Amino acid sequence: xxxxQSTTSRPADSAAADGAARPAxxxxxxxxxxxALTGVRVSPLxxxxxxxxxxxxxxxxxxxxxxxxxxxxxxxxEGRIKIDPSKIADGLLASLxxxxxxxxx
Numbered sequence: 001x002x003x004x005q006s007t008t009s010r011p012a013d014s015a016a017a018d019g020a021a022r023p024a025x026x027x028x029x030x031x032x033x034x035x036a037l038t039g040v041r042v043s044p045l046x047x048x049x050x051x052x053x054x055x056x057x058x059x060x061x062x063x064x065x066x067x068x069x070x071x072x073x074x075x076x077x078e079g080r081i082k083i084d085p086s087k088i089a090d091g092l093l094a095s096l097x098x099x100x101x102x103x104x105x
Contacts, residue, residue: 042050075081 072081076083
């Protein structure tokens with residue numbers, strides 16, 4: 001099979017290339033506006049979700065007392081805390097009952 005190098009690109013390819021070239025040609029491509037580079041605009045809600053996600057990844061969680069977690073982890077490893085599976089199961093069943101009652105209202 002012979003490959004012909006002189007063929008032109010498909011119309012979709014040339015339209016995409018023209019769209020990518022336009023922002024740079026009119027000076028709109030800046031580092032502060034990524035949509036100028038990609039031609040994709042993000043809704044305000046999507047931008048807010050992205051911001052919240054990045055904050056969750058970057059910030060430390062002050063709600064968790066890491067010292068207390070380590071203390072409990074050590075106590076479990078040393079056998080000072082006994083885990084009662086029946087209490088865990090009872091708690092899970094109670095949570096499920098509360099959730100199912102909330103759905104029926």
